[in-house]
Amino acid sequence: MNLRLFYEFLAIHPTLPLQYRLMSSFPDPVGRERVTQLLADWRTGSKEALDLLTPLVYDELRRLAAHYLRNERNAATLAPTALIHEAYLRLAAQELPDFESRSHFFGVAAQLMRQILVDHARRHRAAKRGSGLAPASLNEALSFAPERSADIVALDDALSELARQDARKARVIELRFFGGLSVEECGQVLGISVATVGREQRFAEAWLHRHMTA
């Protein structure tokens, strides 16, 4: 069947798992084509494309994040996976996307995910500094300790540093954790074996840990 229609069904079908129904903002193929085009433009350096893209994807990521964090035990693992995959299903204009556009998409989406999370943390940190607001509740204070936002920014910096030394390792981290790709998918996108992904990831994680704690 027409795959486009299918994802639109997903958005509203009442017997569906909630995560699918949450997605409802880009059901139109033209909307999706536009997003896909923007992703491509952004990748080739268009700052304007990112400005246009972010609000579109933001909304979606946010609602999905909320859903996963509330419903899944292992939110940290599931969230990015689900986000990117669902975003892909919903954003990609191709009906039966070929391998290249698929990996292209995941690569770009992981980057975008990273950027959105880091920008958000940066803004949040700046806002907190500016207003000096205390956390709204004890609960919030516990679960969102203020250094958290610094952490993702530090991770981002460390990752950029790693990329300068060894770009592939940084890509592995980005795809695996910001893109939520499985080891196999990550291997496919980068054209390396599963074993290599595992090795790259292990070393990169150790390196990032050391770099950030040193």
Added chain:
Amino acid sequence: MTPERWRRIEELFHQASEMAAESRAAWLDGACEGDKDLERQVLELLASDDEAGGGFVEGHVGAALKEFDAAPAPAPERRAGPYRLVREIGRGGMGTVFLGERADEQYHAQVAVKLLRTGFDTDFFLARFRRERQTLAQLQHPNIARLLDSGTSDDGMPYIVMEYIEGQSITDYCARERLNIEQRLSLFLPVCAAVAHAHQRFVVHRDIKPSNILVDTAGTPKLLDFGICKILATEAAPDLTMTTGATMLTPDYASPEQILGDPITVASDTYSLGAVLYELLSGCRPHRIEKMTPQAIERAICGEDPPRPSAVALRREDSRRLAGDLDTIVLKAMQKDAARRYASVEEFVADIRNFLEHRPILARPDTIGYRAAKFARRNRGAVAAAVALTFTLSAGLLATTREARRNERNFAIARSLASSFVFEVHDSIGVVSPTKVRENIVRIGLKYLDTLSAGASGDAGLQLELAEAYRRIGEVQGNVMAANLGNTAGAMASYRKALALVEPLPASRASLLSEARLYRKIADIEIYTKRPMDALAVLERGVAAGDRLLRIDPQSAESRSAVAGLHLTAGRVKRMMEDRQGTIDTARRAQQVLMAGGGTPTDPEVRALVAESFAAMGTGQMMLGQPKEALDNFRKAATAWDGLCGQAPANVEFQRQRMLAYSHVGDVLGNPSYSGLNDRAGARDAYRVMMDTALSLHRADPHDHRSAVDYGIATMRVADTEDEAGRKAKLFSEASRALTEVVRGDPRNRLARLNLASVERRLGDVIVGSDPAGARAAYQRGVRVVEAMEWSEPAAERVGVELYRSAALLALRQGLGEEARDYSDRALRVAERIVASPSSPLLRFVSVPKAYQLRGEAMEKLGDAASARQWYERAVVAWGRASAMPGFTDRYRDEKKMAERALERLGGRAAR
């Protein structure tokens, strides 16, 4: 940090991390050779590795996501013109619907305000939004939500204001008010009138579903949301007509033409109205869509007839009232073929009125005769085979019903299989391709088999029948030796289920025969998808069952074929493992089984296996370096297949075997990779027979992965024997295209992957002079493909080293020293694996000197003569070892000489 140092740290890190924690420090101390800084860095990384424990980055990202979620959403108070937006009440494809109030308090009426969503204010959406507004303005009907106002908000977004309907969906309303059948029909009729009103104005709603039909507090049903409606007979811009269909459908109420993306007419609305009426009357949705996958939805909507509403009605008294006319009316509106539905909504309404007023209705139910006729008409061509299988399956299971009669439940299921299975299949034939039909057969067949086998325990006859049925299903799913759907995992599961059914049975001819066949099938798939050597254990168990079978039944063609088949399959594995003697032994054992009792076999299956054993024997002889004897056996095989194909020209499998026989003849005569007889022209002739046969088989069934692989391989072989570079490159590209397609569809197909990698290398080698960039890309593709195979078999190692070598040599030529070094590193790693394994035959071992030689060449070009000399020395030593092995031919001798000359050039001396 230099890349070399970085690489060194990484290397030490990985080596140390595989050791026990307590022995790392001492080992590192030695490995770092006094470089304290290096040692410290690795130790720190190891400590971090322990501490991070794999969850370090994940934790950070998770925390960031949490924070992202916790931040307050920007929610400014919004307005649209004079309307205050109170809250969001719905979200559509491009718009959001708010409950609104007049902000200037002219009146207090509540309205629904639909606003175009941020990000959607492109010309396309603006045009579409305008169109919805115009459409609504045209439609003035008491049962259609009214358009009240429209405008543009302060931030430039267009909006439309509609009547706000406070109510509930028509299905909820009927349930809550406990309406009887007549009352429900009376409520439904005005909805039809609203749709007919739209149709008269050339508007098709396209999204009729209960949630778009609200019943207000006065009990009046109102049709909403013309957001994706289509205007017939007006000249919309082309981009509009092209894409407007693809928005927000609900599969339960969507017509088959909507699902399939076919043209949409007023009949699509009739279908959806029928589906809504179905649910109103029976309380159930017409289709059971089990999974929200495109296939499942398509199957449900386009492939399966909904049960009669009376059959599913929740209340028994309803069921009686529905049976007959109302069933007929609803199913007529929901016909899959739009031409068989009511010609208009008015006709549909008229029939409902006929029923309410006790007049005869116009619609006629489908008769079994009609359906059978339709079935027979459609039972043609490529579809015939699939249908034949269906019948075999259901006939087999019908036979089991005799056994199952004692068991009421099994009997009922088997009976329902006999009827609904065939009909479900029959319907899918009409709308989809043969592959789809086969998928349908598999799905439905498995469902029934699983249910039946759950209750089959203790009934030997039924268990055998079921095992046989599972085996056939497995065949359709992914028998790698025949045309299949490429679902090897599913096929394996089916074979395993079959085996679980027959294994516990007491030994009988039937059970042992079934076991022997199943073990062979399972081994076939393991060879195909896993490490071939793993299949040997399975085959041994099969042969054990086969030996017992031959004691009970030494003569019949069936049992001899089954056992010989196991030996030949084992022979294939031996061949892949490059076990020469094993290859010949298994072929001989197969021939013994087949020829037992003397005389010339007449049974075609036995004859075919005899031919196969000739070929297997020839293969073993090739490996032993006896090309003349091998050619003799291969010619015997080819002649045998020529005869069998003459006897049964339509047998696809025989055609394929004939093709393989010719490929062997070609290989012996002139495939440069073998110890050939150097008759290139003779080889090319044989390969052309192979390629032509493969192509015609592939064309006959383009979905069949196997013939596609055959075609790819055959094309590659013809290219090999071709002399002219341009033609060669073209043929290799064609082979690459064919194989890439297979690998995409069936990534576990190792044969396709292996040959694809090899083709890319050959293509690169042909074009490397004229198009270095193209060659480099080809090598990179090949390396990717072969590395993903993780060196699971010797052939992959050989192909891999060849690729690394070609790629490295090109890199050296282009001055990319690092890249060349990297490739030669990888080749050396493969060589290390080979050296580390206890005994490697020549075909495997030659990769070792090749890898050494390559490293020597790389080092020489990079200016490190001393290192180059060492590597050339190693290559020469390794070639010396290789030359003592059977099968060492002139081609290798040349390579050996090359290494010796290189060594002498650098002032070393070849050891004699």
